[in-house]
Amino acid sequence: MSESPVIIDREGAVATVTLHRPEVRNAFDAATIAALHTAFVELGQEAEVRCVVLAAQGPAFCAGADLRYMQQLATYTDAQNRDDALQLARMLRAVAECPKPVIARVQGDAFAGGFGLVAACDLAVAVQTARFCLSEVKLGLVPATIMPHVLRAIGARAAQRYTLTAEVLDAATAQAIGLVHEVAEDAAALDARVQRWCAELQNASPQALAAAKRLLAEVAHRPLGDALLADTAERIAVARASTDGREGIAAFLAKRKPNWIDPEAR
Structure with a gap:
């Protein structure tokens, strides 16, 4: 049996959902999307969980869609492609609508769908070396399923620029436009900010x-x-x-x- 693409850990009232595909920069495939959807639906129903941290292993947070997965999608019928896109949209909605606050711990690059995943979270902190990009138009695609979350995070004007240009943003720019709330100097500072937010959230009803x-x-x-x-x-x-x-x-x-x-x- 292959290893799960998502790992869930619990420490007290904090649940951590970790993307576990570092060999492909934590890119999405159907199994990863399904595992994330299930994780956030189930954690949202657990009374003992007070907040959820979304993290990732390896140098990248999430590179968007797995290239092999995208090659497979190219062979799908229109109906199959719509259904697959809907699964991604539903997963992002499960993150955004989770009744527990969700913190994105962004330790590396977040491109395309990874950008949308950060945007779907309530709070986000990124290490200063992380980069962000809405890269879809360079592949002949559009960031359609992630756009509701992107617009809520960064607003229409910034979304217009970065969707059309597919520029790569550094962490400071991502903070300036509202995608992330804070930038951390290193992994230790990243963890310290996540821990402080978790503690503050547990003081609230x-x-x-x-x-x-x-x-x-x-x-x-x-x-x-x-x-x-x-x-x-x-x-x-x-x-x-x-x-x-x-x-x-x-x-x-x-x-x-x-x-x-x-x-x-x-």
């Missing part, structure tokens, strides 16, 4: 984090009309009446830690 992710996804770019006002008012009303909402206010007033930090408070 799991229910509130999941609701905040939905809020960000569903409210962005909507007009500031009566419907949006009613929607956001409903969301905060639900949060105030939720188990974590009541516990958080009670803990604040009692000057104690809430029970998602201190189980003894339950």
